[in-house]
Amino acid sequence: MPKSFFISDLHLGLQGAEEEQVKIKRFEQLAEIVKNEGGMLYMVGDILDYWMEFRHVVPKYFDGFLSQLRHLARRGVEVHYFAGNHDFYLGDFFRQQLGVETYYGMQELDIDGKRFVVTHGDGLDKSDIGYRLFVKLVRNRCNLSLLSALQPDLAIAIMRRFSRMSRKHGAQDYQAESGFLLQYAEALAGEKDFDYFVCGHSHVQEQQTLSDSRSQYINLGTWINGRYPYGVFHDGVFSLQELGDG
């Protein structure tokens, strides 16, 4: 059985030049592993800290990342991209130009006979009206086409501002978000059968068996803290691993 690889919350484009260089190097490293294993890649949101699609322009900043995806596509690697609250609108570019399948919201997938629920993890709190309004605004086709008609540097500056609005600010926020995601997975396990609930968003890496003692909650963590975690599913076993030197 081929291996399935999972990553989330790389937030490419968020940090200083040095950190960004390391992240893209790690991404290349992972792409190499996925390719050599003949595996599949699941990108579970907030891979890019912002994204904007234009009719004639591709944001130059992400050239390194996009060329890795192109490389994977040429090698026949299946790539799945789940939108997060930063890369909240992926447009047609990824699907049409790179053969990457894109998703919005929670998805149920069958991988090698196991049932996966995959979501970035944002927007699950239905009482968060501010967030729901934000998504309505930013994923609105009219607003997006207005933005994409602007001069690209200006449009991207606005997009990065949206992205900042979408960011949590303190460690407490992330902990609270993590607790919420775990509780959400617990409640979901009471409603439907699944083997793995895979998410990101809260930046707190975790793998935990739920109280039904069969389903697992997996949070993929983030790449913005100098660690480079990823998930691997192979032969019915899910494990969290880390990219490093060598």
Ligand SMILES: [Mn+2]
């Ligand atoms: Mn997020």
